[in-house]
Amino acid sequence: MQLSRDKIAATAIRLADAHGLDGLSLRKIAKELGVGPMRLYDYVINKSELLDLMVDVVYARIAEVGQRSGWRDTVLAIAHATRDAALDHEWFSDVLGGRPHLGPHALAVGEATAAALSAAPGVRDLDDLQRAVGALNAFIVGAVRREVTERRTTRSTGTDEAAFQASLGPYLTRMLNTGRYPTVARLVIDGAHLNAEETFNHNLTTVLDGITIRRDVTR
Amino acid sequence: MQLSRDKIAATAIRLADAHGLDGLSLRKIAKELGVGPMRLYDYVINKSELLDLMVDVVYARIAEVGQRSGWRDTVLAIAHATRDAALDHEWFSDVLGGRPHLGPHALAVGEATAAALSAAPGVRDLDDLQRAVGALNAFIVGAVRREVTERRTTRSTGTDEAAFQASLGPYLTRMLNTGRYPTVARLVIDGAHLNAEETFNHNLTTVLDGITIRRDVTR
DNA sequence: GTATTTGTGGATACAGCGTACGGTAGCGTC
């Protein structure tokens, strides 16, 4: 079977989906492909480039959502596609924001985002656009990371409250019982019921609202 | 010289500051402390716990900003302290949002943030607070990561335009010259002049504005 | 004072990692 960058990236993604980024090694990818580890270096400069490749494959999927009718719908679609991609490929969130995304599909997503935002009210010039893109991307990166991290811990601890109490509880409940973190305690105890997607949606709206507000004093 | 968790964490932080998280190893920390690598395991369960330790030391510094007069000043102070800390300890941004922050000082920062936000207009109940904290933290995490990543690439490529063109240019300019990314191209070419701190400030205001808006239809 | 237990620091070892390097087999060209 003939190797190729695409095939290598595809199996790397499959392995990373299954065992996380830490569990991913060139040796395992090579073994999965039935070749020696060094064969991969004929197609890829080093592991970091392979990661870039994997990332851009994911961006390709995000870029598929294409253009919607209005700027807001487009932004919403891209944001949700990014979130969906990160939930399918949790390792993606580990890399989000941590390296420049310069692959062709990543650039396509960036272009679509920027083009949409440039049509938003409150985005008057290039500086506004620069900042709007920054704010939106920052939120998406942070929100997705947060959600994936949360999902991982609840998966490792178990979903029900009893298991949670048993694993993180001893330390965390002791901490919260000190009374030094009353607000956090209330959030932890009472706040678990919120739907993740709804929260993402709501906060995305929050950020977009902030962007589209015309402020008189801009700083 | 007597070892301690604090001393280990301190030297680990120093090494990580100097050589990044990838360049950090238990062996190097031990050598720096003049002991065998296995000694560290008397104070720390594994490398991951050491990382948690390091993270909480940084949060201690962030927590120092304490309470300001109004909720907004408090939030601004915490956000800026987080940014400052990440710029001083770039590895901190690699970890931001990627693992639960449950150390005492991290909880203190979370408490201060949540307490401040609970006094913000537009935050009416616990659900609002939960979402506001999420939105704010997401933005901070994303913005800080973005800034550190950007700083790293400009450092590795060189700051002036010529060096940039030489290192990333061949690929990136070729990409941008395809004409498929016109908006991104304009941003890259024209947008480098913005001050980072100002941008952070501006976007932070944007997010806070979004939070404090009272929306009639909340979803 | 001697014997025995206990704890503390060190050295060694293992499995796995990314990747540098040297060798070999096939093949087109003189």
Added chain:
DNA sequence: GACGCTACCGTACGCTGTATCCACAAATAC
């Protein structure tokens, strides 16, 4: 037939986190 070139391959190096064993010193028991 000889040669250089290219595509493949296995081996090897230095590094990682960490488990395990071992020596020695201090403390306790008789």
